[in-house]
Amino acid sequence: MLPGPSAAEPLVEFRDVSLKFVSYRDKQYSLKRSALDLILRRDAPPVSDEFWALTDVNLKMMKGERIGILGFNGAGKSTLLRLLARIYTPTRGQLAVRGDVAPLIEMGAGFNPEMSGHDNIMLNGAMLGIRPREMRKKVEGIYEFTGLREFADLPLKYYSSGMYARLAFAIATEVDPEILLIDESLGAGDVIFVERAKERIARLLERSNLVVIVSHDLGSLHRMCTRGIWMHEGRVRCDAPISEALTAYLTFTQAIDAKAAEAARRPEYAESA
Amino acid sequence: MNQVRTSHSIPHAEYFPRPRTANGPARWLAVVRNDARELAKFWPVVQNMVTSDLRIRYHRSMLGFLWTLINPILMMATLTAVFSQVFDKRDWKEYAIYLFAGQLPWSLFAGSLGECSACIVANEGLIRKIYLPKLVFPLARVLINLTTFVLSLTALYLLVGMLGARFTPAMVLLPAVTLLFAAFALGLGLVLAVANTFFRDTAHLITVVLQAWYFATPIIWGENGLPATLEARCWLNPAFPFIRMFQLIIRDGQWPSLTLFLVAAGLASVSLGIGYVTFKTHEDKLVYRL
Incomplete structure (x- = not known):
């Protein structure tokens, strides 16, 4: 296999990417209010809280990499994934993506409960950008697996929640992505299914050119990934081979735990003194 | 053969947000070209939305798809009965054809606007979870209304044929006029889709405005021609040229004048242009307003 000119080029490149979330205190900044503001010449009240979910992220992701993203809740891990999936657009900076992205972030997002299972398979495939002709070939595999x-x-509305989850999972994993995004909570369905699901994900991982995984399960990250990116408060705190990144992250969390434990102990000292 | 698959073709890079290479027309040309590519890729989604919507609408009703035909017939019968009584029309058949010529396109227009304005908010679940070009949503709504329009038009032609409507050569213009009107509606719809996502009050306003607009347009009145002063005022109504063309073609079997056609085409392009620019400049912010 020739490496081709693309081998040297990163499949994904974040250049100084920042993302600002604006959480609107009252989502419906009403027409009435904005009209009144205009008439009364008062400044529009700060209707929003700004929040930088990501700040100055610079990353290059190369072909063949398996990247695990670590960090606390709200550190920007999922936001990073959603940027890659094009749900959000960077507020500043630029993101370059080469190739098809398959998001295993929200499965069954495009399901229409009124439509039949088969129609939903076709619809979901279309939403993932797969041509109907290719999707028709995949239908058999999906039935076989589920x-x-x-x-x-x-x-679909008559499906049990287990069946629903199974179908969603099967469609999402039937794709042949260049770039695969996985957000933790993939534990869908019953026990036997979970085993088969793991196997299926493993195979999917093998045929993807680039995999980005967000998870709190450090053990499986260690097993699956080659590189770790530790996000902290919207910034990349550490970007290294997975074991290094995990060590750095664990040291940090242990330090925090120790501090918390100490803080918890202190009042006791005060009491006993 | 479980190896990292190397794709034979080098996928070209896509940049988000798109780099602003130039300003002015060149930039917009690139935006349009990019959208055309995106829409081509996601066209099956649009198709699917349209067919499933039509299928589900009359799902489980006994007459099923026949309702697409029965519905407009019943509606027109009611309108004709009421208005010909209220306004004391001598020749109700003539009036029915006139009403039909204006009412159906109006339903296409009003339906598209109403649904377009709600389409982003209604698809919140999708927009926040997966990527789709946002244009897909208003486009699908207009196409659904367009399909309903074509079906209703065919059904009513069968009925109206019995009332004495003629099939004339001018009817070959109907598809063009319909497309122009749909483009006009899509343009406004794009603006409303953005407006309603930012200000949810828009939806309530639209209902009222559309109702007023309906009565301001010669659809249920004006079947005997308009006095000069009134007609001059009607030209201020941007929906008027379209409705007039439909009436000319369907009721009178006449070719609309070139001026009328060009005015309509101009209005459609302006509306579509404004709508498109509005939509594209706000597209990325929509997800935060849901």
């Missing part, structure tokens, strides 16, 4: 062939004509 065992839902006999329910193909049943509207």
Whole structure:
């Protein structure tokens, strides 16, 4: 296999990417209010809280890499993934992506409960950017994996939640992505299914050119990934081979734990003194 | 064969946000070209939205798809009965054809605007979870209304044929006029989709404005021609040229004048242009307003 000129080029490149979230205190900044503000010549009240979810992120992700993203809740891990999936656009900076992105972030997002299982497979495939002709070839594989062939004509609203999750998972993992995004909580369905799901994800990982995983399960990150990116308060705190990144992250969390434990102990000292 | 798959083609890089290479027309040309590519890729989604919407609408009703045909017939019958009684029309058949010529396009227009304005908010679940070009939503709404319009038009032609409507050569213009009107509606719809996402009050306003606009347009009145002063005032109504063309073609079997056609085409392009620019400049902010 020739490396090709693309081998040297990163599949994903973040250049000084920052993302500002504006959480609107009252989501409906009403027409009435803005009209009144205009008439009364008063300054528009600060209707929003600004919040930089990501600040100056510079990253290059190369072909063949398996990247695990670590960090506390709200550190910007999922935001990073959503930027890659194009749900958000950078407020500043630029993001370059080469190739198809398959997001295993929200599965079954495009499902229409009124439509049959088969129609939903086609619709979901279309939403992932797969041509209908290719999708028709994948339908068999999806039925085989989920065992839902006999329910193909049943509207989705009559599916059990387990069946629903299974179908969503099967569609999302039937793709052949260049870039695969995985957000933790993939634990869908019953026990037997979970085993098969793991196997299926493993195979999917193998055929993707680049995998980015967000997870709190450090063990599986260590197993699956080659590189770790530790996000802290919207910034990249550490970007290194996975074991290094994990060590740095663990040292940090332990330090915090120790501090917390100490803080918890102190009042006791005060009491006993 | 479980190896990292190397793709044979080098995928070209996409940049977000798109780099602003130039300003002015060149930049917008690039934006349009990019959108055309995106829409081509996601066209199956639009198709799917349209067909599923039409299928689900009359799902489980006994007459099923026939309702697409029965519905407009019943509606027109009611309107004709009421208005010909209220306004004491001598020749209700003539009036029915006139009403039909204006009412159906108006439904296309009003339906598109109403649904477009709600489409972003209604698809919140999708927009926050996966990437789709946002243009897909208003476009699908207009296409659904367009399909309904074509079906209703066919159904009513069968009925109206019995009332004495003629099939004339001018009817070959109907598709062009319909497309112009749909483009006009899409342009306004794009503006409203953005406006309603930022100000939810818009939806309530639209209902009232559309109602007023309906009565301000010669659809239920004016079947005997308009006095000069009134007609001059009607020209201020941007929906008027379109409705007039439909009435000329369907009721009178006449070719609309070139001026009328060009005015309509101009209005459609202006509306579509403004709508597109508004939508594109706000597209990325929509997700934070849901």
